[in-house]
Amino acid sequence: MSKVRVATTSLAGCFGCHMSFLDMDERIVGLLEHVEFSRSPINDIKHCEPCDIGLVEGALCNADNVHVLKEFRENCKILIAVGACAINGGVPAMRNHFSLQECLEEAFLDEIGVDNPHIPDDVEIPLLLAKVHPLHEVVKVDYYLPGCPPPADAFVKILTDLLEGKEPSLPKEMLHYD
């Protein structure tokens, strides 16, 4: 039987969910018997190929995040929003308190210690969205794995359930938003 292909990425996130994923420690060896990775920070593949499962950490804060998310949605049969940022914007969404102009001026013009005050305008830099958004506002999300980060056990549980063809479910003790 061919292996289940999994892709992972972090958008506006801190890679904490990925760290937690890796916290499954030696269980990852068992997992690799059934799973192979497409695009992921683990292997540095740059684009998502057709996959069975996509795990997306982080919120949408710029144009590049949107492109990556859409690529994942197009290529992954199942898309899972992982962690607080992906689910409701999380810590990145705290900038929604301010206008984009206020944010950029504070960071690049007014902040103490800024040399050569200038809002970056290089075409290589993705433009910021007016507000940070969770994933489900832009693409269809199939499953949600909450937590900041979700515990490693929760990753194991959701992947195991999916591999076994079951509707994934979390035991109560694994359900946390913090």
Add this chain to the structure above:
Amino acid sequence: MPSLYQHNHSEHLLHVLFEEQQKSLHISETAISSIANSLNLPRSQVESVVEFYSFFHRQPRGRFDILFSNCTCCGDLSLMKRLCDRLNVEADKTRADGLVSIGQTSCIGMCDHDASMLINGVTITSLSTKIIDRMAELIESETSLSLWPGSWFQVGNNIRKEGLLLSEFFEPGSALKAMAERSHDDIIEEITASGLKGRGGAGFATGMKWRFCRDAAADTRYVICNADEGEPGTFKDRILLNSHADTLFEGMTICARSIGATRGYLYLRGEYRYMLENLESTLQQRRESGLLGNNILDQGFDFDIAIVVGAGAYICGEESALIESIEEKAGIPRIRPPFPVTQGLWGQPTVVNNVETLVAAAGIVLHGHHWFETAGTWQSKGSKLISVSGDCGRPGIYEYVFGITVQEILDDAGAENVQAVQIGGPAGRLIAADHFSHRIAFEDLATGGSFMIFDESRDLLEIIHNFSSFFAHESCGFCTPCRVGTTLLKNGMDKVCSGHATAHDLDELSRTAALVSRRSHCGLGMTAPNAIRDGLKYFPDCFEKRLLHKEMEPEFNLDASLEEARQLTRRDDAEAHL
């Protein structure tokens, strides 16, 4: 509490705030504090009232403060835009020189007069581009309203068909004399026998309401007339207040004697302020004729009526919210039970009746219950005033005996190519042609009297969109389902109307609509989703043809979301778009 009677009502918080708004064009922080001090109210109560009612403002409005009705029948926002352009002012922003501010308001009850507005609280009807252009000149030259063409301020009755109530020539005091020898039980019996039900739309039996109030143990009771006619498309109370005020006040007095009340209130919607002076003088005449005050007509009972004027809040038409408003608070509907008949105004048993109900009650006492009961259907006695508006040749007030079909009304009104009728306002039902054989009656199509006609030229989706915006604006925000749900529904309709919705979004709309209908605290939330639900059920094509055929469309416009960043970086390259 009794201050309303002693000081010509000027000490009521809503009235004090109205005066302050007129004088200073806003309610400042200092004004909030000093009003709180002088009325001996918590500062937070004054602040919350200012923030609740849409006719009060924390920031200065213009010396000419204009509110265009945004109703589907008495609103025309293209005229608002025209006036904004002429005066070089942005909607909802006071012009820098403080001369003028222009905004929107919910239906102002002028649906038989085409596009209408309020200017400094006064109604102007039948607007046209010509009038708007002239108005712009008058405003620029800062001409006092008293020098504006008087015809602009005319509000006609537009009575198209008279019945039991409207054909009545009423001699003030005649009904009071008719009940002179009768006991209160006898009068309540008469009302009960007539089969009169509340005309506000809910249809609670009036005699039973009076009975419950009479039987509630208390020393003090109140009678309140609900003249907060806020349901878009309804204007029949306007006609009764304008031309049958004596009958109305007599109905209130009869109710007072029946239930044992010595005080009554007329709660007049702020949009009808232009009638206040006439109503006050009618009250004064009645006092001078011995029809109000102490020992009325030597029958040994005392009763007087005060008028409280609202300030732009649809929810105050809900009886317990109305009571809160009379108690100088934000209009938040109370927990029921207890109902007002046992614990109403200031905790005392209170009857709250619609204008039309009280007018009918006066007629019933004068003529006896047969006069009323013999008209109508078995569950709906008497007549009903219907406010007909929208796409028809003869908008206005039609009084029918209950049981009339929708089609008959459409024919009388000269309506052609009718696509849909909204019965009972946005909170009522949206019906299609296959329902036009239904009858106006509590057992069939119950209505407070709004009858809005939409012909084939109308985009029904925009109508439903308008209604969902109305409810999101008017939700008091007390309970979660209505506060959040009405906004979700409005946002959902924004998405549909802008052509960005998918079948999934329609599922979401109907799911949210069902939740809001069933789980809300009061009638506003319970009825707010009606138009969307009826629209999805009876006019699915209107929605379908606007849908995108894909799994999911973002909840916001991705490219527009980059606009601010494009401006800040002065970029417009391919990567700067989504």
Add this chain to the structure above:
Amino acid sequence: MSKTIKIDGIEVPFETGQTIMDAALAADIYIPHLCHKPGLSPHGSCKLCTVDVNGRAVSACTMPAEAGQEIDNNTPELNEVRKSITQMLFVEGNHLCPSCEKSGDCTLQAVAYHLGMLDGHYPQFYPRREVDASHPTLVLDRDRCIMCELCVRASRECDGKDVFAISGRGTSRQLIVNSETGKLADSDIEPDDMAAHICPVGAILIKDHGYEVPIGRRTFDLHSVAETDLEEVILKKTVHHDQDDESVEKEGGVYGV
């Protein structure tokens, strides 16, 4: 013989004057709620305690118990409705649990755990609301306020003051402070007031006492908000509820993995 109501088929005794919520709490039956606190006057605004009494939707915290009431409470349909209402509360405010000191002790979060809420479902409103850190020992973060008015009532009914009120209408509603400046520092609230401690979320917090109990060892990390807990949380399950009383379950779709 004492009078009883039936909650999910169980006979529950009540005394005249009790609400359905009072009777349920006395019988250790959990009905989810946020704006209710025994001892304070019932409010009925959050609608989490919505139950069906003889088929009619009412708030358990305000509806007087009456003999003969047959009440549906802990049903999948009602818990789905409550989850939606909880999601509404989450999206209308800024409930960013990872950055909130109340996390783990927050009743909103605990109710959401209990109901198996995994996401906000609706688009986020991301409102901009004011934070008031003027008071030396208290902070008022309106981002997290759920308009339950527990502080409003506690101040009036327990503290004999009138520190808080709700102002505005619709989604513009907000908690205001009864002082000349509108700031908490200028109000007569004191750190020992009930109103300073009753907030079920992280809207009113005591300064200088943050993170004394580590995340993971807090009240709702260790205990469910209810005794009758929902067992497991299905990761995605959209149920169409309340729609003409038909409950249609929508498949999640595993795409044949």
